[in-house]
Amino acid sequence: MLDIHSSARVDVDPLLAAQNDMGVCDAIGQYAPAGKPNAMNAPHPGKVAGIDSTVPPPAHTVAPVSTPSPAPGAVLQDRLAGWVSDLTTLHELTERLARTGALDDALHELLRAGAALVGARRGLVVLEPADGHGPSSTVGLGLAHADLGHLETVPRTATSYGQLIDNPVGLPGSGAEIAHADLLAEDGLDPRHREVAARLGYAASYALALSTESAGRLGAVVWLYDEPAEPVERQRHLVGLYARYATEHLARLVELERGRTKLATIAEELLPSRLARVAGVQLAARHRTGPRGGGDWYDALPLPEGALGLAVGSVTGAGPSAVAAMGRLRASLRAYAVMEGEDPVAVLSDLELLMRLTEPARSATALFAYCEPKQRKIVLAGAGHAPPLVIGERRTEFVETSLSAPLGMLSCWEAPSVELSPEPGETVLLYTDGLLHRTGDAMDRAFGRLHAAAASVPKSLRDDPGSIADHVLRHVLPDGLDEADSQEDVVILAARFE
Template structure:
């Protein structure tokens, strides 16, 4: 009678010895440590180990999928805090964005902590604090030093990649996470650290650097435990892998945010830094821009004999080229307005000729109004632009303007001018097409919504052109202008006549 054979588990013959060339377990993956595990058949151990790996990979996949859907730095930091709390088994946490290059932006995000709690934690000196030591202890990538690089990410394996840039720059060292198992008994802690921990009710912490060898330091995240504790080796390994991926995602968002800020700064510098003060009229403007920057612009120019030139326009395209074209077009219109501002048709005709000669592949819309506040008289002309809107106590109506093509679309542009006389207390709204298109509605419906928004301005706000503009924007775009969504800029210029 044959001796009984051990059963097969999951299709694996447990009696077959492992081949001598089998690789060792991955670093950071805990082996079977308990006597109970050692007594189990090898097939059961393999099955449990595989199930654990699959569970961990599934968890990391789900968390990273959620992270890559974030499109802002604050949103990404909040997602990192929530995911990290689940991985390390904590309930509260704090993330600090503080790039090592000092170019910003900087921010502090809390999980389960009020704003006052974050301020209390920040009173702990950087040196003794766990996240402060991470922020202070990681330099930027510097000149290469002789000898092998000591960059590492612990715990767990860290895939190596060639650092970008010239060979004279080496990756920055990434410090290890800092675990404080018990704030009360940990040696070397600042008394202020223990005092803050007692006040906020946490007994342990685990701090992770938000850094990679290539990106350098972006910040740090720290999670707080209510009782003395620290994550085991498996949790450290998982949070290390997740932290590396999160840092790379944050680095990409940081580049996008810095580019957006630079574009917005250039756009603001190309537009008037402040509106002029002209007797008989009060001005206000609202300018909202997308992440790539658009070609929408506005201007308010004092002219001789107490007159005022008002203009809004839009250049086709987005990005730096559209901003540059917008700056050239606005500067040219200013010159033409000074020379022949009393005739808006002549101003736009000269502008159209300049655009056609210098930038034949680009088109633009524009509206120029010559205003005499003392007489409450406006003469205006538009090139492919939406008509102005007059808002007052007795009427809310669009100005009747003739249809005309945008600048650069025809061999010779020409359109008649229109004259209107605002009553005392009425506000004239000039706006760009971005205000209409950002709503996502059809053109006729958008005009109807704009008219309804202007008509619903509260009586108490009608004396303030800025309040009128704000009300219209809130009504048409109740969620504001999402900076992560590409689209046209929005310009709204309000002129209230006394």
Template sequence: MGVCDAIRHNAPVGKPTAMSAPHLPKVAGIDPMVPVSTHTAAPTEGIPSAPGAFIQDRLAGWVSDLTTLHELTERLAGTSTLDSALHELLVAGAALVGAARGLLVLEPADGRGPSRTIGLGLSHAELGHIETVPRSATAYGRFLDGLPDTGAPLASPDILGDPGLDPGCREVAARLGYAASYTQPLATGAAEASGATGATGATGPDATARTTGRLGAAVWLYDEPAEPLERQCHLVGVYARYAAEHLARLLELERARADAAAVAEELLPSRLPRIPGVRLAARRRAGPGTGGDWYDALPLPDNALGLAIGSVGGSGPAALAAMGRLRAGLRAYAVMEGEDPVAVLSDLELLLRMTEPSAAATALYAYCEPDRRTIVLAGAGHTPPLVTGERRTEFVETTLSAPLGMLSCWEAPSVEFTPRPGETVLFYTDGLLRRTGDTRDRAFARLHAAAAGVPKVLRQDPGAVADHVLRTVLPADGTDRSGATEDVAVLAARFD
């Protein structure tokens, strides 16, 4: 049963019209049209029909409502991000109350954010017009500000004809072409009003509406003067209570991800060093799991430069802690043994086995001499760098090696190559390939094509080269085609 059919109003069966004198049922050998007696009973008025049809109609309506709520809550439960849940809530509520347009304002009462305003059938400019109305003049604004007696839904069935509304509300309504609205608060822990609540939001004398967890409010707009039926108000109220709990869970999850991303950013270099003969740029795209992808660049004696990039397996706080320890250890080893990348990674392997015995990580370290344009590098299970310029785009051949933490003793020979003037060397983590959703070979081919297709005007800037590669390689929504997301780190070095 579709949503449109499910939310159709089931009007109760009315009282039957007056019935004539009762007739006998048709029985074999007896003609029921022939009266049994010459004295017929007088016509009876007001005798109700059998209650079966009315009960069946009511039961059908309840089943329809339950089916509708089940479908909508299942779709909402399938959303895994805050933005998708907000959009689903707005669309489902519009179907329940019979509106075509609306807006939803997310503004948690604790002030920790995030705060968002999304629209349904409204452009950004139209949302801006609505936001010009003073908050105190709108039902959702008064609720979000925590004013008393604002926890119940409120209908404005005739905005243009209601002299009690703020003139700004009528002006914006006339400009955008809507004539009525219905506002539904979104809050966790909200109590049902103990008094009867009608479509206009009036409550009984002992009604209460505790909104200890105000999250936001949804407003649906009607093109003509109208208000939802009491049954529709009840359905959208039940749905909104479930939606608020789901939003609260997604809100906490997004806050945790934001906190982890902030910690990860603090563990990375705040700025890249400036070394004559080379220009650096770095980009990082954090996934929802906040993994352990990292990069580093540090100046070394004799105008040398150490470049590193790596990834720690797993996600969450443990991966962030391991990332921080590995990066700090590599910086120390690079200062002591910077000219020998193999020694640096061997020391890093020992550190990983001592501090993270159950973890695995990939890493690549390069010792660069910009004045000579030479790079000596070694990798531990990491993807090979990509050098790109006007005359060539190719992967640097590196020796095969296992990730750190996989073998009892790590060691692999280093390789040396010389970038040409004007070429950019791209170091990247494995997440860049995995986010494409392609096979390994196709992902490498896609990366190669993206680097080779960098416009000539952008090749002077390593940051522009990195941005072009990310835009070209990654899908537009930032996720791979399977729905999973991973961290991505890119370090670009352009040699003059």
């Protein structure tokens, strides 16, 4: 029998432990030199393939050639390489998440990254902040809208996300995760849940709560497996780290979304809740607010003797201060329009004087039109504002207005007014500069795009000013630019004369 010195023996238990998910520091501590082992207390190698390694081979046989066990240092090196790879992956995924600036984009990125980490193909995230102030939404990965509808028919108490959101304390295990390795084999599974799982074709699920001490409870995310499965400990550890970071990022986006919603609500409340109804003219308006809130406004107010005042304008800047300035300016213009609306130049002159006294650090563009629908007559004046556009069967042209400076830019503002007589069935389109700026083109090309969009309005839509405004928006701002997060507000006010 070969005489193996005790110092050359390999302890198998540490190697097996190193192959499990021990930390780097634990592995280093495990393989630290501990002196020469006692021969009486040294552990014996385990059985391999039913052979008791403690029984010596017969003396007349040649000792078999054994495969040397990997050195402890090599195992530790492999473990370190694995940890570096995991940290690199985690870093890349969190960087991609950090680049998302919209809440919906962040939720989709969370689902995609988590699915890659746990080895799933589908999933859903339910956003329901604990304070009840919203926003609330459900986003799916690999699930159609109808599939999400089927999942919502499952009793909430029987779903993983429902248990994590509604009962965060007292759940099995840590309370932060729920794993169903084989849903269809579970005896206590809700019948409706079993039916929906069979219909959608998933057999296992893994759910995590989106909750941290600083962010609070935001919701839960669930990944679905096509076959019975569950993530291993290493996968759970990685996705847990990622989910904690994602929760903090989502909390910031939730607060940002709430601020945007409040600002947009205030801006909408400062604008007309409904447009005036005056005989001989049909009105429609479209308003798109930027993420920070802007100072664009529109107005349509009835005036004495059946007249109508139309106004659009834009205050410089963005955010709450610009929204507040817009409200003050619009209210002042309404007052001046009621007193001397038949003279648009006087209305804008009074508004400019008010701005110089009360808003010395701001400027604004504005256009005011005094309309007599029965006579189809319009008298308008503009202060640094884009010219209106007349849309009809025989013509599509910009109204020639005199060049003038914005309000608040000169010590005294005054510009001549312009008279316009639209034909029956023609629509006068008033708009703010944001419609042109959002295109990203130079101003001459943006004006050309606007003119082409107005000229291409189908005949079937020309009787409805709202349809005309929608057509212009879709063609001037394609690919969803009218809904995109742009710093520019957009206002369109369409008046069709009968």
